[in-house]
Amino acid sequence: MKNILLIIIGTIMLLSCQRDDTEQIRIKTKELISTHFMGNGVQWSAYPHGDTENGEWGKLMTSEKWEMNFKRLDYMKPKLFRVLDQANWRYMVGFDSDGEPILDFHTPEVKAVEKILSYAQKNNITVLFGEWGTPYKMHDLDAGNSDKFKGANDPKWIRSIVAYLDYLIVKKGYTCIKYYNLVNEPNGDWASTKGDFEEWAEGVRMLTAALREKGLDKYISVAGPDAVTRYDNPNSTYSGAGWVRETAKQLDEMVGIYEVHDYTEYDLVRSGGFKKYHGDIAQLMAHTNKQIIFGELGFSRNGVENQERASRDLYACEDSQFDVFKFSYGVDMADAVIQSMNAGYSGAAAWALDDAMHTCGDLGNKNELKRWGMWNSLGTELCQNPADENMRPWFYSWSLLCRYFPSGCSVVKTDSTGIEGLRLTAGVYNDDITVAIVNNSGVDNTISLNIPTHKQLKKFLYFDGDRAVDVNRFPIPVEEKIDAKHSIELTMPASSFVILTSLDY
Structure with missing residues (x-):
């Protein structure tokens, strides 16, 4: 009887210890995953079909439309813009008798791009700048001049890029431009390089040398490889991951930051495998x-x-993602970026800000929008639907992930929740802290957090049917602030996202 009693007591004590270990999740502010976090942001291209009178749609992007975007971005406070364009859409206006490109940096099209750059400069947003591909080789409408450049390694294009960057950075003062993409997703069979690593690598070497010669290297460096890591082009020498490995091996001196793309799978993210997969990619460099x-x-x-x-x-083409209209997309995107931060990534730009930016093939067909945005600035004009201009649900979660993880913060380690689908990440900035938690499962869960801060925390809830907003439809915290002196018990409904932060703006 005595032995049975001892066994019962021991079992109770063991279960008690296990429960404390699993429920008490610690934020380990002294254990760093990464420092000098760049921050999250968005892909925001100028509107090539509708930003000037010369566009296929005319000047539909009026000052009121731009201001609508600025106001929403003022709340989001993105830390990163990826801004890609085409030379022949903006500043390359023809060729002289010797076949040399004629450049004009004072066109209405360049001034439209400067709206984005001016906003970034004013708000201390890092800009990843670049061009989709070699001029006149990207789209059917460009075919008439497709023979004017041999590829990404054409000296004429390199000289044009450097002249444009010198104008924007030195003459106009857009020092927010920190990195340059030479060809979008160069490992793809859809890219102007068609997956030719040697062509792209030679172009990177030439561009780096030209930037140094012009003295622009003190402002800007190349971002690469810009590869889609989960895509293996059968016509390329290297796999998607191989492009990262070879860039690190062959071009590290020329690359200022490593940068990749992923249009990922729901199962990979919801299972937690996204962190492992992309953590392995990061280990290559x-x-x-x-x-x-x-x-x-x-x-x-x-x-x-x-x-x-x-x-x-x-009004959509096949290159669209209709889940942006669903509440769940905000949870899935939050989960992906939480896993990326825990894997050591220093930021992510969401594709995309606005449906009105691009059409299929960028041919300008109004009934072939790429529907990927947080809204459609031209919902009224293109789709006869003013409601299409409203913010979609995923703006809520993504804006919080931009706003409350400032540039320069440190991403720190946290205990595993031990619960399937429930993940978190934390960022420390001076004496402030932000914790992002996602429950990307089909069941409700309750957890207990130990957050080492003397400050009170605001709590933002992204729950289906329960997310507080102000008169502008921007996220606001729940009314009661949280005292973090003791453990915080937090109930996470199925498919939900929460931000706890001491940061104030």
Whole structure:
């Protein structure tokens, strides 16, 4: 009887210890994952079809439309813009009798790009700048001049890029431009390089040398490889991951920051495998001691249901993601970026800010929008639907992930929750702290957090049907602040996201 009693007591004590270990989740502010975090942001291209009178749609992007975007971004406080364009859309206006490109940096199209750059400069936003590909080689409409450049390694293009950057950075003062993409997703069979690593690498070497010669290297460096890591081009020498490895091996001296893309799968994120997969990618360049970011991050559009919705929409092309209209997309995107931060990534730009930026093939067909945005600035003009201009649910979670993880913060380690689908990350900035928690499962869970701060915390809730907003529809915290002196018990409904932060603006 005595032995049975001892066994019962021991079992109770063991279970008690296990419960404390699993429920008490610590934020380990002295154990760093990364420092000098760049921050999260968005892909924001100027509107090539509708930003000037010369565009296919005319000047639909009026000052009121721009101001609508600025106001929403004022709340979001993005830390990163990826701004890509085409020379022949903006500043390359023709060729002289010797076949040399004629450059004009005072066109209305350049001034439209400067609206984005001016906003970034004013708000201390890092800009990853670049061009989609070699001029006149990207789209059917460019075919008439497709023979004017041989590729990414054409000296004429390199000289044009450097002249443009000198104008924007030195003459105009857009020192927010910190990094340059030479060709979007160069490992893709859709890229102007068609996956030719040697062509792209030679172009990077030439561009770096030209930037140094011009003295621009003190302002800007190359971001690379800009590869889609989960895509292996059969015509490329290297896999998607191989592009990262070879860039680190062959071009590290020329690359200022490593940068990749992923249009990921829901199962990979919801299972927690996203962190492992992209953590392994980051390890390919870890010896360089440089940062790595996502230049584009979103979810695959290839699902049957998504393609059916795209085919039924009168204004969308197949290159659209209709889950942006769903509450769940805000949870999934938050989960992906939480895992990326825990894997050591220094930021992510979400694709994309606005449906009105691009059409399929960028041919300007009004019934072929790329529906990926947080809204459609031209919902009234293009779709006869003013409600299309409203912010979609995922603006809520993504704006909080931009706003409350400032540039320069340190991402710190946390205990595992031990609960399937429930993950968190934390950032420390001076004596402030932000914790982001996601429950990307189908069941409710309650956890206990130990957050080492003497400050009170605001709590933002992204729950389906329960997310507080102000008169502008921007997120606001719940009324009662949290005292973190003791453990914080937090109930996380299925498919939900929470931010706890001591940061004030």
